[in-house]
Amino acid sequence: MKTILKFTLIVIIILSSACTDVVDVEVQDGPIRLVVEASLDWEKGTPGNNQSIRLRTSTPFFETNTTTDVVGATVVVTNDSSNEEFVFEDQNNGEYLTTGFEPIMGQSYTLQIEYNGDIYRATETMTPVTEITNVFQDRIDGFDDEELEVHVVFTDPIEEGNNYLFRFKRRGDLLPDLEVAEDEFINGNEIDWWYEIEEDEDQNILPFMPGDVVDIEMYGISRDYYDYIKILISQLGGVGLFEATPVAVRGNCINVTNPENYAFGYFRLTEVDKASYTFIED
Structure with a gap:
């Protein structure tokens, strides 16, 4: 019985290694926009x-x-x-x-x-957009309490319906990170918005270190643009096993x-x- 199993495995390996034909798949291009x-x-x-x-x-x-x-x-x-x-x-x-x-x-x-x-x-x-009133560092609010995070403090206006876009970019990094916020549950309050870079060895991404400089931009945006950019941000990470396929x-x-x-x-x-x-x- 063991001999039969070994022979079967050898045949499967030989057949698999022989399947080297290149399959050309025609990819349909969408219209130029x-x-x-x-x-x-x-x-x-x-x-x-x-x-x-x-x-x-x-x-x-x-x-x-x-x-x-x-x-x-x-x-x-x-x-x-x-x-x-x-x-x-x-x-x-x-x-x-x-x-x-x-x-x-x-x-x-x-x-x-x-x-x-x-x-x-x-x-x-x-x-x-309201004014940034303070910027400071800490380690207590991020996902990893051993890593540095930057905090942006501002006071949301009492008028309802304020929406924000944050752009964080560490100098030397290729791309910025974008985050959005709305004042549905924070209206009229002082807000402490923090941002942290999570370490990713596979992507060679390091957390904040002493000496790093981060540039911060806070935008006041319309509700329509908030809805638009929120969808785009959700698609920036690519497609995972349980994520929706990105659409135009x-x-x-x-x-x-x-x-x-x-x-x-x-x-x-x-x-x-x-x-x-x-x-x-x-």
């Missing part, structure tokens, strides 16, 4: 006049050599109350700039992009000429408060 990166961010303490919008096109999944920058588009932002227009000049590299934008808190603006025979529009309101998330840029040829991306207007923190020995 306009991608809009239009974040008009008004930093506290600045005039907010200098703003940029970036346009590119989507590319097939396996394409790595295609230039995606969009040039030759017409980009205009209009104050919906005064009808004043702010023209964003083409820099011939996918970036469109203006030095004359006039941000007004609570004001609605409309973005219009004319590109490749289509007209895209989006409307958003300039959203304020539409922003607020509507193709009024041909609705089926919709764009990706979002037109947002936010106020932002910035801070930096250097970790020390504790």
